Amino acid sequence: MNSIAAVIVTFNRKDLLVDCLTSLLNQTKLPDQVFIIDNASTDGTQSALQALGFLNNSLIKYHFLPENTGGAGGFVHGMKLAFEQGMEWVWMMDDDALAESDALENLFKTPLNKQCVYGSVVTGHNDSQLCWPVDSMSDKRINAIEHLTDQHTAVYFHPFLGFLINRQLVEKVGFPDESFFISGDDFDYCLNIRGHGGTVFLCSDSRLKHPVPPRKVINVLGYHFTMLVQAPGRSYYNIRNKIVIARRYYGIRLWTHTLPSIIFRLLVCLCSDSDKWGQARAYYFAIFHGLTNRLGRYSL
Helix, strand or coil: CCCEEEEEEECCCHHHHHHHHHHHHCCCCCCCEEEEEECCCCCCHHHHHHHCCHHHCCCEEEEECCCCCHHHHHHHHHHHHHHHCCCCEEEEEECCCEECCCHHHHHCCCCCCCCCEEEEEEECCCCCEEEEEEEECHHHCCEEEEECCCCCEEECCCCCCCEEEEHHHHHHHCCCCHHHCCCCHHHHHHHHHHHCCCCEEEEEEEEEECCCCCEEEEEECCEEEEEECCCHHHHHHHHHHHHHHHHHHCCCHHHHHHHHHHHHHHHHHHHHCCCHHHHHHHHHHHHHHHHCCCCCCCCC
């Protein structure tokens, strides 16, 4: 039996959530349940959903958490609820995703291996260009994919955006690490899955739309570097969790690759960011907490 639950984690983005829910309810293959995990929103999310009739739909299960557990905690909560109610598959996404009408149906067009993960393609403004490059694992080499392919491709990692996983694999590898709070929890989880012999596939005919993360291009000594534009609070989690992942999986490359890259990006921030002091503070605490394995939510 292929019982399927969609899990959406939301926080103070009720308008985006409504659009995401609408796209799920318009699927050619409907999920058996849609779990909304509300990370203690304060923008009237529940009232908006009630007024629009979503909470009267038997497919939708709304869960309000008493505190914000971040994307990591929200997805774990949703996965547990889905499996407790007997679901076999969980399809995970953020509240700013828009699934094309045949996205879920196309994931199940071919028999799926329950020990693997299947990810929907995530595109931005351009239907043929991915929101961010994805590293393929073909021919035992890592090649960055930036545009749509016409086949399923084994990839290094897939974000929790159209991330389809079976309960058998979760029973084998466990749940994502809630202590990441936000940023990197999906990357860490994919590395864990691959370490247990699983494969992560990008499925070209299952597609989601997602806003393109803001980026800036920095020119240093004639070389062009692309960096995400992030507030200091977001930079903190991004950097801290990168260090934690490197400590877990990369060995000496933590010191030869990860930390030098972070220091370089800090220097770029100090030269180009409007909030130089905020970024410096975020990087300092992120590096310190990453190296000392201090995880969980943190307020700068």
